[in-house]
Amino acid sequence: MIQGSRPIKQSFTIRLHKNIEKFEDVIKPDLLDSDDWGDYTKVDIDQQYGLGKIYLSPSISNTPNWKYLLLELSDQKAVASNNSYSKALIVFKLTNFKKPKYVSIAIGYGDSMIDKTTVVNDFGKVIAAKRIDSRNMNAVDTTEITDIILQSSRQIVGTQQNGMRSILGSRSEFPRSIRGTMVHGQTEIDLIGNNDTLKATRLMTLNELVPDLEFYVSSYENKNIKQASWANRFLEIKPKDVKNQLTEKFAHNILNGDDFAIVWPYITDVGEYRITGINQKDKTIIGDLSAPYLSAIKISKLGSKQLVSKFTRDRLINTESGQSVSIFQALIGDLIDSGKRYLLFNGLWFQIADNFYKEIQSEFRAVNNSSLPFISNKKGNSEDDYNLQLSTLHLMQIMFRVKSYTGSYFRVLI
Numbered sequence: 564m565i566q567g568s569r570p571i572k573q574s575f576t577i578r579l580h581k582n583i584e585k586f587e588d589v590i591k592p593d594l595l596d597s598d599d600w601g602d603y604t605k606v607d608i609d610q611q612y613g614l615g616k617i618y619l620s621p622s623i624s625n626t627p628n629w630k631y632l633l634l635e636l637s638d639q640k641a642v643a644s645n646n647s648y649s650k651a652l653i654v655f656k657l658t659n660f661k662k663p664k665y666v667s668i669a670i671g672y673g674d675s676m677i678d679k680t681t682v683v684n685d686f687g688k689v690i691a692a693k694r695i696d697s698r699n700m701n702a703v704d705t706t707e708i709t710d711i712i713l714q715s716s717r718q719i720v721g722t723q724q725n726g727m728r729s730i731l732g733s734r735s736e737f738p739r740s741i742r743g744t745m746v747h748g749q750t751e752i753d754l755i756g757n758n759d760t761l762k763a764t765r766l767m768t769l770n771e772l773v774p775d776l777e778f779y780v781s782s783y784e785n786k787n788i789k790q791a792s793w794a795n796r797f798l799e800i801k802p803k804d805v806k807n808q809l810t811e812k813f814a815h816n817i818l819n820g821d822d823f824a825i826v827w828p829y830i831t832d833v834g835e836y837r838i839t840g841i842n843q844k845d846k847t848i849i850g851d852l853s854a855p856y857l858s859a860i861k862i863s864k865l866g867s868k869q870l871v872s873k874f875t876r877d878r879l880i881n882t883e884s885g886q887s888v889s890i891f892q893a894l895i896g897d898l899i900d901s902g903k904r905y906l907l908f909n910g911l912w913f914q915i916a917d918n919f920y921k922e923i924q925s926e927f928r929a930v931n932n933s934s935l936p937f938i939s940n941k942k943g944n945s946e947d948d949y950n951l952q953l954s955t956l957h958l959m960q961i962m963f964r965v966k967s968y969t970g971s972y973f974r975v976l977i
Contacts, residue, residue: 825852835883
């Protein structure tokens with residue numbers, strides 16, 4: 564349908580790009596180098612709407628996954644046709660900045676054409692955190708880093724009274740996606756900020772598209788517009804090549820003595836486990852899972868890339884449930900790369916905000932040291948023996964011991 568000058572409801576999924584000199588820098592290099600690229604349509608956007616390019620794929624045939632179900636049920640009589648679809652990517656060059664900005668809008672599966680290394684990975688979430696007032700939030704998807712990664716989707720009611728801090732249950736919880744409304748001029752816009760993408764929906768004409776894009780980019784870059792601290796505690800890393808680089812550096816650091824942990828990534832009672840790939844696949848492990856794995860790594864004398872392959876190949880097996888996950892899904896550790904701090908948590912990479920990390924550090928430093936004069940531990944002492952000796956030296960101190968626990972209460976020695 565031709566829109567003309569009549570406003571209609573439009574919905575666009577927008578990405579901001581970095582390190583771009585020309586339009587085609589937005590496209591994946593392997594697509595640009597492929598024979599298929601010659602079949603794509605490449606045209607300029609009509610100048611009345613702005614400076615830009617449209618990249619359109621040829622028609623792609625796809626067989627519905629339910630086609631053979633119908634054939635089987637109908638004795639080959641119900642023959643469904645193959646589906647046909649195209650995908651497109653619109654790229655605008657915004658010139659009302661000191662340095663031109665490139666913004667893309669994916670149509671259909673057009674995001675599969677994008678070189679993800681050029682995408683600004685917090686654009687959508689930052690815009691939402693800056694422009695959506697807490698009173699106008701509709702929903703938030705969150706991730707919480709605790710003993711495991713917990714994900715939840717919450718519809719927000721009553722934020723006018725409670726605010727965002729009551730929605731985020733703890734300091735370790737952070738939003739992955741924020742949805743709400745904002746008013747720009749006389750227009751109400753529905754926004755969904757999801758890390759690198761901003762989905763904007765409003766009643767508009769196409770002549771308003773470029774001014775809207777400039778407004779979003781300006782909002783992102785304007786340091787005078789504050790975003791709430793809860794919005795940028797952690798940022799999940801999405802581009803595959805960046806994650807691969809971080810994982811390889813993490814493996815390199817382990818080979819050079821950095822600490823790491825292996826933890827079962829799901830809620831469970833303390834259990835017994837086996838690990839494949841350490842020449843002890845039938846041995847049950849209780850307690851520290853990383854120690855036997857580290858021993859196997861040292862014996863194998865692997866390089867960084869070989870260790871990354873080992874992470875994905877080896878399995879952590881819960882002997883009680885029979886479930887297993889790759890070692891990579893069970894890894895926990897951190898690293899600093901180019902001055903930025905990253906956290907690997909159960910197979911997911913996160914960038915930690917500097918201000919949040921410094922805030923946590925200052926709180927740890929503020930914790931008072933114990934005034935108890937602890938004694939040296941004698942070789943061969945169990946933890947229970949040490950606790951008993953310590954409490955005997957310091958009268959009136961309460962001691963909790965493993966042996967004191969009956970299952971319903973503690974016996975306390977004073």
